[in-house]
Amino acid sequence: MCxxxxxxxxDGNRYLVSPGxxxxxxxxxxxxxxxxxxxxxxxxxQALHNRAHFDARGILAINLMSSPGAGKTALLEATIDALGDxxxxxVIEGDLETENDAARIRAKGxxxxxxxxxxxxxxxxxxxxxxxxxxxxxxxxxxxIENVGNLVCPASFDLGQHLNVTxxxxxxxxxxxxxxxxxxxxxxxxxxxxxxxLAVLDDFDTVKAEQALRLVGSAAPVLYASPRKGAGVDQxxxxxxxxxxxxxxxxxxxxxxxxxxxxxxxxxxxxxxxxGEHGHAHSHGAEHGHAHTHTHSHEHRHAEGRxxxxxxxHAHSHGxxxxHGHAHTHGDPLEHPHSHDHDHxxxxxxxxxx
Amino acid sequence: xxxxxxxxxxxQQLEDVSAANGRGAVELVRLRIGPxxxxxxxxxxxxxxxxxxGTVAAGAELVITAAPIVVHCNECGASSEAASxxxxxxxxxxxxxxxxxxxxxxxxxxxxxxVHAAPAEML
Numbered sequence: 001m002c003x004x005x006x007x008x009x010x011d012g013n014r015y016l017v018s019p020g021x022x023x024x025x026x027x028x029x030x031x032x033x034x035x036x037x038x039x040x041x042x043x044x045x046q047a048l049h050n051r052a053h054f055d056a057r058g059i060l061a062i063n064l065m066s067s068p069g070a071g072k073t074a075l076l077e078a079t080i081d082a083l084g085d086x087x088x089x090x091v092i093e094g095d096l097e098t099e100n101d102a103a104r105i106r107a108k109g110x111x112x113x114x115x116x117x118x119x120x121x122x123x124x125x126x127x128x129x130x131x132x133x134x135x136x137x138x139x140x141x142x143x144x145i146e147n148v149g150n151l152v153c154p155a156s157f158d159l160g161q162h163l164n165v166t167x168x169x170x171x172x173x174x175x176x177x178x179x180x181x182x183x184x185x186x187x188x189x190x191x192x193x194x195x196x197x198l199a200v201l202d203d204f205d206t207v208k209a210e211q212a213l214r215l216v217g218s219a220a221p222v223l224y225a226s227p228r229k230g231a232g233v234d235q236x237x238x239x240x241x242x243x244x245x246x247x248x249x250x251x252x253x254x255x256x257x258x259x260x261x262x263x264x265x266x267x268x269x270x271x272x273x274x275x276g277e278h279g280h281a282h283s284h285g286a287e288h289g290h291a292h293t294h295t296h297s298h299e300h301r302h303a304e305g306r307x308x309x310x311x312x313x314h315a316h317s318h319g320x321x322x323x324h325g326h327a328h329t330h331g332d333p334l335e336h337p338h339s340h341d342h343d344h345x346x347x348x349x350x351x352x353x354x
Numbered sequence: 355x356x357x358x359x360x361x362x363x364x365x366q367q368l369e370d371v372s373a374a375n376g377r378g379a380v381e382l383v384r385l386r387i388g389p390x391x392x393x394x395x396x397x398x399x400x401x402x403x404x405x406x407x408g409t410v411a412a413g414a415e416l417v418i419t420a421a422p423i424v425v426h427c428n429e430c431g432a433s434s435e436a437a438s439x440x441x442x443x444x445x446x447x448x449x450x451x452x453x454x455x456x457x458x459x460x461x462x463x464x465x466x467x468x469v470h471a472a473p474a475e476m477l
Contacts, residue, residue, distance in 0.1 A: 030382070030465040033375050039364050039385070039393075039459045122356055153356035156392035156459070178439035182392040182457075214449055217425070217441030 043157055046125035050160025053132060054143065055256050060247040061143040062240075063159055063259065065183065066167035067176075068149030071193040071227060073101045075167065075236070076144055078227035080108040082237045089142040092131045094123040101146065111135060122153035125160055141244060151180040163243060164259040169194040170204040177212035184213055187220045188260045189239060196226040220260060357397040361405035364461060368411040371464045378466035380411040388421035389438050391459040395420060423456030 038044060054061045064072045073093075080086055086109035093101040093114045102114035113131040115123060128145060137143075145161060147154040166187035168176050171194060177184035184190065190213055198204060210222050223239060225232025250256060368380045387395050395418045406412050425436045427443035428451060434444025436451070443451050 031375055031378060031468050033371050033464045033466065035367070035371060035461045035463055037367065037461050039360050039367070039461055041461075042363050042366060120356075120359070122359075124359070152392065156356060156360075181438040182390050185390065185457075212439070215440050215442070216438065217449070217451060217453060 040157065043125045046129055047158035047160040050125055050129055050132065051162070051256055051258075054160065054162070055251055057137055057140070058248070058251055059137065059140055059143050060163070060240075060244055061145065061159075061161040062163045062165055062243075063145045063147055063154075063161040064165050064167065065147045065151075065154045065186070066149060066169070066193075067151045067172060070149070070167040070169040070172065072146045072149070072167055073104055075191070075193065075225070075227045076105060076146065077108060078230070078233050079144070079236070079240070080105070080110050082233050083142075086110045087139055089144060090135050090137065090140050092123075092128060092135075092143065092145045094127070094146060094148045096120075096148065117148060121148055121150050122157050123147050123159060124157045128159045142240070151176070151183045155180075155183040155186040158259070161259055162247065162257045163188040165189045165191055167191045167193050168209065170197055170201060170206075174204050174206070174209035175212055177209065177216050177218075181216040185216050185218055186260055187213075187218060190218075190220055190222045191236065192222065192224045194226055195224045196229045196231060218260070357393055358401045358405060360393050360459070361398060361401040364402070365405045365409050365411050367461055368406075368414070368464060369409060372410045372466055375466055376469045377410070378469045380414040380464055381467055382415045382417060382465040383411065384417045384419065384462040384464070386419045386421050386458045386460040386462050388456040388458040389423055390453070390457040393459055419462075421455050421458045424454045425451035425456075426454050427451050 051061070064075070066072055076091055080089065083089060089110055091102070091105045091110060091112040093105065093112055094117055095101060095114065096117055096119060098116070099114045102112040105112035113134050115127050115131055117123065117127070123145065132143075135143075145159055147159075164186050166184055166189070168190060170192055177190075190210075192206060192209060198206070206224070213220065213222065221239070223232060223235050225236055227233055227236075247257075364383075364385075368383065372378060372380055385395075385398070387393060387398070398418065399416055402414075402416050406414065423436050423438060423441075424433055425441055425443060426433045427446060427448055429448040430443060430446040432443055432445035433454060436442060436444065436456075438456070441451055441453070442449055
């Protein structure tokens with residue numbers, strides 16, 4: 001268990017178990033038990049299984065999160081059209097009620113499972129696990145999980161996905177990352193949607209939206225799209241294809257990838273399940289070591305509406321799971337060409353697993 | 355409002371801790387919650403009695419410590435507190451920081467009533 005090797009001790013909680021720390025003491029008349037586990041340990045455990053399931057089948061799993069109506073289903077419809085072969089992907093839909101979204105996906109010839117959560121505000125790893133058992137994953141490369149429309153709760157639950165994509169439609173306001181830091185910190189990609197409306201909106205500044213994302217500590221890339229108008233879909237697809245290549249490289253190397261940020265015990269992996277009597281053996285070796293290639297396409301829309309796009313590819317290989325991303329620094333936004341600051345933040349210390 | 359789900363998961367863990375440590379009633383629960391965990395301490399406090407009713411943790415005292423957001427600067431090496439939507443180094447203002455604390459949703463420890471084993475002659 002973790003207490004043996006100390007891998008659940010992080011910079012943030014080390015003081016607790018230091019000599020004289022609160023947890024080193026016991027109180028009269030009571031048995032004090034040190035636990036140091038995420039409250040969502042059980043969910044995280046299931047998520048680990050889901051991810052192993054995806055990896056064993058060579059599947060890349062992407063979790064889409066946004067407020068209701070930001071265009072998650074429209075993005076999926078455009079993705080199906082762009083991917084060409086509907087058999088490449090399946091979709092797990094989360095909503096409080098109705099089969100509407102699954103019906104829209106099925107109308108495109110793609111298999112979809114609707115999870116009606118009732119009043120639950122998020123999907124959890126168990127719901128996704130149940131849905132996976134109802135899907136035919138033969139030959140599937142991509143599993144999209146369309147989370148419940150909500151900028152709060154879904155960010156806290158690891159579902160077993162490899163990547164989180166947070167959509168922000170331009171009608172919602174450019175300060176959303178500052179208002180919902182937990183959600184936007186969890187994003188491996190921020191996708192601004194409904195960008196065709198930028199022409200008629202005078203209060204959404206894409207530069208401010210990106211700055212707000214940087215200020216919550218995220219280096220995630222930003223893409224712009226208006227899937228219903230077909231705009232930006234090429235860049236989105238290039239990102240997916242790049243991530244598919246990266247996933248294949250990880251599988252070849254026997255590694256996996258977790259989404260950008262998970263709340264709580266993300267850094268406190270639990271090698272053993274909460275229930276002592278149920279004895280699975282887990283290989284965390286799979287979460288070590290990392291090799292991947294990315295193709296990133298970026299389309300930049302400047303204040304006056306000029307747009308330019310560029311793509312770049314890079315490959316790297318590391319011994320540890322790490323957060324990575326690109327920060328684009330725009331000097332004078334009207335000036336071309338502008339400088340790019342590629343920032344790779346490798347958080348090794350926090351992510352190392354035994 | 356996923357605090358009830360979180361509390362239900364907590365109660366399950368408390369049941370497990372109790373079962374593994376003599377099955378005593380849970381009397382005190384210490385949590386550490388950071389502002390970037392996505393859960394609200396006040397809502398957890400309200401959900402806990404509902405989630406724990408009828409379980410080994412019913413009536414337990416819930417002590418929640420608020421964890422500060424602390425970032426370590428990759429540029430100047432300083433550690434400082436930061437706001438959730440302004441994750442900058444307090445010393446040099448750099449955004450190249452690593453979060454050290456702030457997203458915790460941690461069950462730190464549990465205090466259980468000690469169950470005294472019945473004397474052998476009574477068995």
